Amino acid sequence: MKTYAHRNLVGAALAALTLAAPTLAQAVAVLPPASLAGWTTVGVSGATPANGSVTELAGAYANGRLGYVTTDGSSAIGAALTPSLQFNEQNGSRIRSAAFTANAGDTFTAAFNYITTDGSEFSDYGWARIVNATNFSTVGWLVTVRSGNRNTGSMIPGGVTDEYDPRDTITNFDTFNFVERTAANAPLFSGLGNASGQCYDTVNSCGFTGWLRTTHSFAAAGSYRLEVGVINAIDQQFGSAMVFDFAGLTGTPPLAASPVPEPGTNTMMLFGALASIGVALRRRRRAED
Numbered sequence: 001m002k003t004y005a006h007r008n009l010v011g012a013a014l015a016a017l018t019l020a021a022p023t024l025a026q027a028v029a030v031l032p033p034a035s036l037a038g039w040t041t042v043g044v045s046g047a048t049p050a051n052g053s054v055t056e057l058a059g060a061y062a063n064g065r066l067g068y069v070t071t072d073g074s075s076a077i078g079a080a081l082t083p084s085l086q087f088n089e090q091n092g093s094r095i096r097s098a099a100f101t102a103n104a105g106d107t108f109t110a111a112f113n114y115i116t117t118d119g120s121e122f123s124d125y126g127w128a129r130i131v132n133a134t135n136f137s138t139v140g141w142l143v144t145v146r147s148g149n150r151n152t153g154s155m156i157p158g159g160v161t162d163e164y165d166p167r168d169t170i171t172n173f174d175t176f177n178f179v180e181r182t183a184a185n186a187p188l189f190s191g192l193g194n195a196s197g198q199c200y201d202t203v204n205s206c207g208f209t210g211w212l213r214t215t216h217s218f219a220a221a222g223s224y225r226l227e228v229g230v231i232n233a234i235d236q237q238f239g240s241a242m243v244f245d246f247a248g249l250t251g252t253p254p255l256a257a258s259p260v261p262e263p264g265t266n267t268m269m270l271f272g273a274l275a276s277i278g279v280a281l282r283r284r285r286r287a288e289d
Contacts, residue, residue: 030106030218031248032097032226036067042081043074043093047249052188052196053179057111057211057245065249069093070241071124071232072193078231083129083138084161092231099133099225102218109215109246110226114145115189115208116240118232119200123147125160126230126242130216133223142169142214147233147240148205156209169214181207195239206238211245 033039036047047065050056054066071092078089102108114126125146130139143166146158155178157164166173181187186199187208199206218224230242 028103028106029247030100030102030108031246032100032108034248036095036249038098039095041069041093041095043069043076043091044072045069045093045095046191048190051190053115053181053208054113054189054243055211063245063247063249066243066245067095067228067249068189068191068241068243069095069126069228069230070191070193071230071239072191072195072241081229082127082231083136083227084127084144088234090232090235092229094227094229096131096136097226099223101221101223103221104218106218107215108218108224108226109213110142111211111213111245112143112145112228113209113211113243114143114230114240115187115192115243116147116238117187117192117195117198117200117206118147118238118240119205123158123233124231124240125158125233126228126240127160128214128226128228128242128244130218131225131227133225136225136227138163139218139224140169140216142216143212145209145212156212169216171213171215173212176209176212178209179207180205189241189243191241191243192239198238200238 036045039045045068047067049064050066056064056066069092074091074093076093077091081092081094082089108130110128112126112128116124118124123146125144127144128142130142131137132139141161141164144157144160144164146155146160148155148158156166156170156173156176170176181199183199186197187206188196190196228242228244230240232239
């Protein structure tokens with residue numbers, strides 16, 4: 001007959017086995033600073049409630065505020081902004097978070113929504129990456145996306161860098177479907193300024209990605225920053241924005257929309273403004289060719 005003493009012995013043995021078994025390391029979510037205060041902007045950035053074609057992200061992110069960078073109103077020029085210069089980059093914007101720390105095995109999660117009024121012949125692009133807090137070198141890409149009229153690999157990763165495979169970071173990549181729009185149903189977002197409600201040509205190449213959920217696992221402990229950017233290609237007409245959200249980007253108090261210039265930004269912006277004077281007028285409709 002089994003007694004309570006037998007049960008106690010069995011329980012003790014199981015407890016000993018449990019203690020002896022190795023425990024699996026659990027990743028701990030890492031958040032950048034909770035607001036855009038202390039973030040550094042070249043160009044134009046801000047924070048806004050969901051509006052127009054950009055909805056609020058459901059779930060843990062649903063906190064009422066979205067950060068964004070935009071080409072609208074920016075005179076900062078490509079070479080001063082992007083880590084992956086491609087071709088004839090024009091005006092755009094970049095924002096970097098204040099530094100935050102992470103341990104090896106920690107994970108960072110965020111979501112991004114690229115919205116564009118431009119077309120595949122004028123391939124604007126956006127990106128987000130984790131960078132070293134001191135020298136801004138790439139620690140890991142979160143997303144890269146280029147304007148176009150396809151929802152395949154032509155758009156994401158878009159050829160922005162050959163270092164990035166979207167399946168490594170975008171958890172919903174397999175179900176991603178670019179929302180195509182035309183001039184009759186143009187994308188809307190307050191961060192696009194005058195470009196909101198416009199759409200270049202009629203080839204279904206403007207629109208928005210919807211929310212791309214991303215995750216990054218840190219290989220080593222250190223100090224890091226989140227960087228988000230967007231670039232106008234070929235010319236400075238129409239425009240694009242990269243909207244972002246993460247648990248912690250709250251609306252209390254309201255987030256400041258004014259940029260905090262990096263050293264040398266004014267010089268770069270002046271150079272960009274002078275350079276843009278010589279940009280030729282862009283054709284608007286194939287019918288005018």
